[in-house]
Amino acid sequence: MKQLKKICLAMGGALLVLLNSCSKDDSDDGPPVVPAPTFASFSPTQAEPGATITLTGTNFTGATAVSFGGTAASSFVVENATTIKAVLGTGATGDVKVTTPGGTVTLPGFTVLVPKIDGYDNSNQVAADGLIAHWTFDADSKESVSTKVAEKTVGTVAYETGRIGKAAKLTGAYMIYPEIDAINNADALANFTVSMWAQVPDNTGTLSSLFQINGKDFQDIWGLIGVATRTNGNVYSLAGMTTHVNGTGTHPTYDALFLNPGETATEGFTNDGDGWALITVTYDGPTNTMTYWGNGVKLGSRVAENVVAPETLALLTPNKVSFGTFTFVDDFPDGQWGHPPAAADRDWASHGITATLDDVRVFNKVLTDAEILALAHLGQAGR
Numbered sequence: 377m378k379q380l381k382k383i384c385l386a387m388g389g390a391l392l393v394l395l396n397s398c399s400k401d402d403s404d405d406g407p408p409v410v411p412a413p414t415f416a417s418f419s420p421t422q423a424e425p426g427a428t429i430t431l432t433g434t435n436f437t438g439a440t441a442v443s444f445g446g447t448a449a450s451s452f453v454v455e456n457a458t459t460i461k462a463v464l465g466t467g468a469t470g471d472v473k474v475t476t477p478g479g480t481v482t483l484p485g486f487t488v489l490v491p492k493i494d495g496y497d498n499s500n501q502v503a504a505d506g507l508i509a510h511w512t513f514d515a516d517s518k519e520s521v522s523t524k525v526a527e528k529t530v531g532t533v534a535y536e537t538g539r540i541g542k543a544a545k546l547t548g549a550y551m552i553y554p555e556i557d558a559i560n561n562a563d564a565l566a567n568f569t570v571s572m573w574a575q576v577p578d579n580t581g582t583l584s585s586l587f588q589i590n591g592k593d594f595q596d597i598w599g600l601i602g603v604a605t606r607t608n609g610n611v612y613s614l615a616g617m618t619t620h621v622n623g624t625g626t627h628p629t630y631d632a633l634f635l636n637p638g639e640t641a642t643e644g645f646t647n648d649g650d651g652w653a654l655i656t657v658t659y660d661g662p663t664n665t666m667t668y669w670g671n672g673v674k675l676g677s678r679v680a681e682n683v684v685a686p687e688t689l690a691l692l693t694p695n696k697v698s699f700g701t702f703t704f705v706d707d708f709p710d711g712q713w714g715h716p717p718a719a720a721d722r723d724w725a726s727h728g729i730t731a732t733l734d735d736v737r738v739f740n741k742v743l744t745d746a747e748i749l750a751l752a753h754l755g756q757a758g759r
Contacts, residue, residue, distance in 0.1 A: 411435045415481040418472050422487035423464055426450075429486075431460040431474060438477045444486055445470030464488065490759075494750035498759040499540065499735065502747050503569075508558040509697070509738040513544035517551055519697075521558060526551035528707065531700075531728045539573040539652050539755050543734035550700030550728045552590075552707055559589060559738070560693050569739040570603055571656040571748070573755055575732040580607045584726040586655065587736060590703040591692035597702035597722055600691050603657050604702075604726075652734075654752045658742045672752025674745065699736075700729040 413435040423429060437457045442449040445468025452462035467488040474481050496502055510520040515535060517526040531549025535542045558564060570587055583606050588599035656669035664680040704719040704727055719727035735755060
């Protein structure tokens with residue numbers, strides 16, 4: 377009996393060992409547990425594309441993706457389980473996201489900085505101290521400095537995607553503004569720069585007034601200051617205009633300073649690749665010189681030959697700005713605005729244009745070469 381008890385105990389022990397062994401084998405068949413990552417910080421919190429951003433956290437080993445604002449980093453290196461160094465690509469402001477085999481973690485608050493262009497963040501920083509009038513055409517006809525809107529609009533004007541924000545698309549149209557205080561005084565523009573982005577159709581034929589300051593008591597269609605163009609194909613001819621007044625203010629004289637293709641080394645200028653052109657005209661009072669620029673490149677200059685001392689560029693008042701038209705009696709009543717002719721009698725000059733205008737700026741000084749080039753580069757970048 378004693379011997380049988382020993383045998384039973386031995387069998388029970390063997391059975392116990394067998395069961396334990398089976399349990400151990402079952403646990404080895406399960407997948408390894410990968411720890412979830414945590415995300416503590418990133419530095420710097422704002423940067424330009426191309427910068428290296430350091431991400432800190434835990435369990436970063438084996439990371440498969442890093443993004444900024446939903447845009448993948450151009451590259452990244454997992455230095456260890458707690459550190460990733462990622463190179464910012466185009467990126468976007470928003471969350472930073474890290475994906476690892478253990479999951480995905482995000483951290484908000486990253487800002488992508490836009491690189492400066494020619495030292496500026498946007499066009500509004502260029503010669504800001506000399507800006508006296510500005511038409512953005514982002515939503516309506518409003519001039520931004522005075523907040524005045526067009527008092528008369530003829531034809532169709534729509535606001536659509538432009539060079540910077542939105543633009544005014546004129547279809548057989550023109551706009552005339554009420555008097556703008558910063559322009560409506562005699563000494564406002566002894567020196568000036570007028571700059572604008574324009575899309576003008578090829579082969580316009582007629583001389584198209586893009587911008588004009590219409591003055592009282594002048595006897596023809598020309599403005600006190602104006603910029604007009606016609607296109608031959610997509611090549612622009614430009615015409616600037618000034619009206620000078622002698623010391624008594626009673627004898628205005630006019631200069632139409634045309635700059636045609638073939639008259640400069642650049643043979644005029646053309647639209648850029650998407651049909652836009654930056655047209656800039658400067659006037660230097662002391663030398664009576666008007667200089668033309670296309671897409672930031674100097675095209676040539678003209679001297680106002682009708683100027684005789686003591687004449688100066690003094691703006692007659694009252695005056696009104698217009699886009700798309702010259703001074704016609706149709707809009708500027710006879711007597712009150714001198715004796716302008718009817719539009720029908722000047723069929724070679726526009727009374728309504730089909731073109732798109734954007735970011736029209738008037739400065740009370742001559743911008744430098746670098747400032748004008750910056751306006752071109754910034755506008756091309758949509759800024």
